[in-house]
Amino acid sequence: MHVVAIIPARYGSTRLPGKPLKIIGDKPMIWWVHKRLKNIQRVDDVFVATDDARIKDICDDYGIKNVMTKSTHQTAANRLQEVSNTVKADFYLQINGDEPLIDTGAIQAAIPESVPQDIEFGTNIITKIHNPALALDPSNIKVTFDNEMNALYMSRTPIPYPFKSINFDYYKHVGIIGYNKKMLDFYANSVPGRFEKIEGIDTMRFIDYGKKLKFICVENCESLSVDTEQDLEEVRKLILKTGN
Incomplete structure (x- = not known):
């Protein structure tokens, strides 16, 4: 492959x-x-x-x-x-x-052993949320999935809601996504679906249209994305300290 x-x-x-x-x-x-x-x-x-x-x-x-x-x-x-x-x-x-400090193990995990080419197919790395504050942060996209790790929904709000039980974990989307060619072509030739337009999450398009998006969970997958000068200085310090 x-x-x-x-x-x-x-x-x-x-x-x-x-x-x-x-x-x-x-x-x-x-x-x-x-x-x-x-x-x-x-x-x-x-x-x-x-x-x-x-x-x-x-x-x-x-x-x-x-x-x-x-x-x-x-x-x-x-x-x-x-x-x-x-x-x-x-x-x-x-x-x-x-x-620049992205988790290479998570990237490796996003690659399945085989990829179907006759259907639209994609993978998306997710990780467990350990800090409750992150579940409330709308910049962290929370996800739900079925027993086979197929994507069910993604939201900026905490999902699922702890109505009858608090015995569960929250998971969030990590920006490592894989696609076969059919999935990319579908995306380019489609328009935003109902929930994509509401949540403002472009990956929701695959769920809106019932395409096969497989979540893959990686433990403790945290990375520092550089969005500000402060982030940049932090990354510079880390790379200077580790040499990598």
Whole structure:
């Protein structure tokens, strides 16, 4: 099975413009993300998908494979779908470009042993919430699933509601998602469904339309995404301390 990891990278960011090119140590952030992905055995190739010539030029300077995509894409999945039209694979992994400390074990877990090609199919890494405050934070997307780990619902509010029992755990979405080509094509050729429009969660589209999205649970899967200058300084300190 041929697996390709794709890092969507935009220059524009409301809180931290030029985020992929911010220097950590002596390398740009996009280099650190790419380096971690290249160390995963089951990932056969890694590409950066960008719409900005500045990011492309840096990728070229460091020998990072990249694909220029349209500037009109509203979501990472749309950008991946465009790349999938020229980069052929059995499975595509979407990896955020602002997580230079991303958990490589979680990325590995997102790759199933086999991927059906006759139906729309995807995987989504989730992790247990240990801090109750995180269950209340709308930026943490909570998830529910059936006994076979098929996705049932995703919400910014805590689900399920503890009406008759408190003997359960909350789980949250982690931004590591995998797709086969049919799933990406479906996404690109569909419109937001009812609950996607309400919750503002683009991955909800697969659930809205009854597509097969499999949750995969990874314990203690925490990562620091760089959204602010403060996040950037924290990551710089961690990488300086560990050397990786």
